[in-house]
Structures are given as structure tokens and as C-alpha cells.
Amino acid sequence: MNPPDPDMVGFDKAHLAHTEDLASEIPDITSPLAQFLVLQDNITLDDIEVLKAHLLSHSPHSALGLDQVSKAKILDTDNIILLDFNECVHRHGSPHYWLLTLIIGAPKHGKTAEDVKNYCAIALESCLLKALTFIIHTKFCKALNSTSIIPPSQNGFWKNCHTNNNAFVLWTLIDKAASKGKTLDIAFVDISNAFPSTSHSSLWLKLEAYGLTGQYFDWIQMLYSQMTYIIAHNGIVSQKFSSLSQIHQMPHSLEALLLTLSMQMTSP
Template sequence: MFGEVPNIWKEVLVTAIPKKDCNTQLANYRPISISPVPSKILEKIIRDELLEWFLKQHVIPREQHGFLPEASTTTLLADSIYDWISSLSNDESVDVVFFDLSKAFDKVNHSKLLSKLEHYGVRGQILAWLKAFLSERCMTVRVNNNYSNRYACSSGVPQGAVISPLLFLAYTFDLPNFLKTSPLIKVQMYADDIKIYSCYNERNRQEALLALSGSIEKMLAWSQAWDLPVNLSKSVIMHIGNGSSPDFRFNDVQLREVRSVRDLGVMVDCSLKFHEHLDQVVSKALTILFTIFRNVHTKDPNTLIRLYKTYVLPRLEYCSVAWSPYLKKHIRKIEKVQKIFTRILFRRAFPDPNYPETLPSYEQRLEKLKLRSLLYRRVVNDLVFCFRILRNETRLQASKYWTMRPTFGRSGTLVLHYDKMRKHQFNICYNSLFSRTARWFRLLPDDVVSSCDSKKFRKRLNRLNVLDILKISDV
């Protein structure tokens, strides 16, 4: 490799993919570059080398969860919500600012990106190849069978390219530390989704709000310096706890306060009860479910189950560790989706003239179809996620959420202790992810808890009647 890229690899075909349900506005489309296969293969090789170098040099901030091994939207949301619930437990308030970066991937300055890569120790042929890869690129947009003229790409990392996510992360490695104007400020990032928040009580409220204001100003300064403009009109602030957030005004634009916000696909509300998210999840899942039954006329149960697992289950379980309901009425509400699915499937695949009198119970339907209840699946997902944290299989650190000590008594192999919950917001705190799993781990058999990795842990869990062991009533 001599730091050169064939010109044909730089000529990409761009397809517009809608980002939201409303596809009548041009801004709701994401440009995805379709690159040649040889280019993707070489990109993957270089990306892996770059990632290994960044990890070795410890330049990737712990606050970044995007496009990295052992990190995901789930790790980010679980960590953020833990901070917010802990503040509620301590009778504190939280102000969270969600920044909107306009077309961030498309506006990365090539020369500034290369200078940052060189600063992080990327030199020689790889740096030369990256410079050649980014320069003199051109694109043609395809819509249906119509093609645009060819346009030069003077900035941005091509969306859809294998190496682009890591290049964008490298462009923002310095941002978390830059925004931490005070120990009261916390930063969370998933690629270009950035939020900062401050937890405070009455004693340090003024200090926290000043620090938050300073961090917002630094975010605006950083975005201007590195050509990634913040759209203040779309950036919002959400107040969690008593009272309300103060007015923040920058560049003659006041940050809009909201009571709920979509954070990485999850509707987070200021009460942290996730009622709105649950309603949306159930509604969307039912819409997809009925669409499947309307348009797919097969009577084969295996085909219908595959479609259900592909299109409906992911909607019901995305990031469920962060928002899993604990009230019976909400548990039943989400379980209703799978009950409807099994009922319609039985009516179609196993017709009976005496239906519905002969319809088996929900438990019998699950057993025949070899499915588990949604409650069971969420409990297992909770346990596996937290086990991965305990086994250092994620970027999250177990010591933040639990105090651990081994035991040789009846409590089991490992006892996890969590902060005592105060009366304020007790139900939310008591039933939060790290509190409920700490109680559950004490009830699991020793041979399950002592599994060497999360795959074996899940396999051993699935051999058990987990809900009975944890004394959880199934729906």
C-alpha cells in the first residue's frame, strides 16, 4: 500500500434513505454512499488497525458509546438513567441538555480531521491513505431510476462507508473533556448524539447551573471551531425532579424546555416512568403485527413466527433494560402484543370450527410455539446485560452500580449491594435496573452465577424456570 486510492473508489453512488416516518421533506433523508466492495474490504482492514491503535493509546473517551466494541445505545441509556434515578433517590434535580448537530457526518473538515489523526499518532502510509481516501471524492445521487449530475464532496465522511464512523469518532475524541467545566457536569455521547447534564441539590444549585451554562457555551465554541454547527432551535433541555430548569439563552435563541424527548430511540420523560415510550412501543408493534397478518397469507406457523421475531420483537425489546415496566398493568399491556399474535396465529394455522372455545391458554400456546413470555425475555435480558458488566464485557464499570462481596452462606456465590433507596421516588429507584438485578442475582444458583462468560450464563439461565426462581409472577 502506497497511500493511494483508485479514483473509481472515490466515485460513489448515493441513495437517500428516509430517517423518519415523514418522507415528504428533504431534510428527513439520510444520504448513504454505495461504495465498491474492494474499497469496503480495505476500509475494514484499516479501520480495525486504527481502532486497535486508539484503544492501545487510550484516546477513546469512556463517555463515547457509538460504533465501538462493548458499547451500544443500551449501555449509554442504562448509564444515563442510572445517574438520573440516583439523583431522584437523593432528592436532587437534574437538567439534561440534548444537542442537535446539523448534518454532522457531512460537515467534517478533512484537513482538521487529518490533523487530529496525526495528533493521536496516526502517521505514515495509513495517514497518507486516509488523506487520499477523503480528497477528490465525488458523488451521484440516485432516486428510483433517476440520476443527478456528479458533485464534488469537499467535506464530510461518506455515510455508508465502513471506516466513516470511526473517523467521525476520532474527530470528537477531545469533546467530553472539553465540555467538563466542573465535576458537576457529565457528558454522554453516541457518535453525534450528545447530551450533557448536571445533578444538583438546593445547596449547589447555583454552582451547577453556572457550570451547565459554561458547558453549553463551550459546546458552541467547539462546534464553531471544528465546523460542526449546533442547531440551537432543535436542541432542548429537560428538567428531572422538582421545580423547573432556568432559562438558557445563547445567540438570542432560548433553549426549549421539554417534558419528554426521544433519546436514541427511547422516549424519556421527566418522571422517568416511560409511560409514553411504552404506549408508543405497543402501538407501533401492533401496527407492524397487523400489517404482517394482512399482507402475508401463509398458514405456516414457522414462517409467521420468523416474521414476528424479525419485525415485532425488536420493537418490543429495544433497550428494554432501561425502561422495562414494573407495574402489573404495564407488564400486561406489553404482553398483550404477543397474546394477540399467538391467538391470531392459532386461528390461522390450526383452524377449529369451535374457535374460540377450543383456543388453548396463553401458556399452552407459548409452549406449542416454543416461545417465552415477553416478561421472561426481559428478565433474562436484564440479567445477561448486568452479568456482562460484571464480567467486564462492556465499557461500563460494575463498581459504579454495585458494591460486591463474595459470600459462602445461603445468599449464594456473589452478593451485590446497591445504594439504599430513600422514600423519595422509592418505586422508581427500587425497581430500576441495577437495583432489581442485584436482588435477583442473590436468588440464582451458584453454578449459573459462576459462569465464565455471558454466553454460558444465558445458556444456563434458559435451562431454568427463571421466573419461579426469582419469585416473579408470570402474566
């Protein structure tokens, strides 16, 4: 959850420092941009209905965050009350327990519990926090659907797309090259620890360059700057600490979309 050592991973340290300097100049409250009005719209009752439909389409069981609010509780909550999400966004804040994530270690299936390498880390975040980030995710997707920022070749973490599309495309390219007797150059890139090692500074600058700023961008920045963590294991609880890098891992949600945007190489 800390940035990798630039010397060990071969980063351009001067460029990295320049990126961090530029990101530090982004104001806490950014100016709204007219081309993405959806990112300036308040959360509506329709947004709440979409959220609840999403929750109903998935398992009702979910690990609870420290606030102990479950999916079932959200589904039972009056939609008007859930519109209080707007207050969080407008005030660039959130309840205390949303900003404290509990990390526990769970033994991997079939592995012994004696070796620390046989554990996987599980982050228990507030279900209400997940609900709000889901709504923000849908708004970002609506904005992106009107642009070419996400290329057609992006098949992961995008609605109605599947990663096995890439295998089909690759197979087709191989067949085409073979039929024409041509050489096909292919690079297989293994992106190790993509979520944990993502640079926040680079991410914010890319979102700003793509025009994806406004109240939801501001709230996401607040979330990442103020989120803290504690680790609990066998009754022992750590002190709170912050993460200097990483994107929170909640697949098929805002976090996966942020990772996708951080990896885009095209100019806005």
C-alpha cells in the same frame, strides 16, 4: 456535502480559517510514529482472514459500486491477490472506480414518490473500497485500544458497546441524585447532520495530534481529497462533483470511527 455557512451556524470564522491553514500544512506523506507500530505494519494474510470472516458474518447481498465487484467475488478471491491492497496504500492511490461514488434516490417505505422529501440518498461505493477501509479500521482500533483517546463513556460505534448503555447510565445518575436530594444538571445535545457537516481540516488535525498518522492516515487523506460523486435518477446522470465536507457513512466501520474521533474534546 458542502460545509455549512459559518455565519448561519455561528462558527468562529477566524478559528475555522486558522484550522484550515494548519491542516493545509500536513504533508501528503507523514512520518511514522513508533508508539503506533500497527499503523505502519503492512496488510497481512491474517488481516485478509479477519476481513473475510467479517463478510461471512453479514448478509452476502450488497449493493455494487461502479466496478461491479460483489462481496461474493471478494470472498472467492485468493488471499494472496487481496494483499495488493498494500500497493494502494504504499502508492497513496486506488483504482479509478473506487474514487467515483454513485448516488441514487430511493423512496422511503410507505411514502409517495412524487415528493423529493420522501426520498433517501443511497451512495453506492466499491465493495473493494469498503473492504480496504474495514482493514484500516481494525488497525486504527488496535492502536486506540492501547490509549485513552476513546473514553469509557463512548458507547456508539465502538466494539462491545451499545448506545443503550447511555440510557442506563443516565437513569442511574438520576436515581443517585434523587436518593441524595441533589439537583442533577443534564444537557441534551442534538448533533444535526453530524456525518455530512464534519470538517475535514479539524479531523486531520485531531488525528495528527493523537499520533494516528502514517501510511493509513495518508491514504485516508488521499481518499477524501480525490473522491468524486455522480447522481443518477430516472436515467439522468449528473456531472462529477467533490464533497468539501462530510464523513462517508458506512456504520460500524472506519467512517464511524472517524466521526467519533472528530468529536473527542480531550487533549491527546
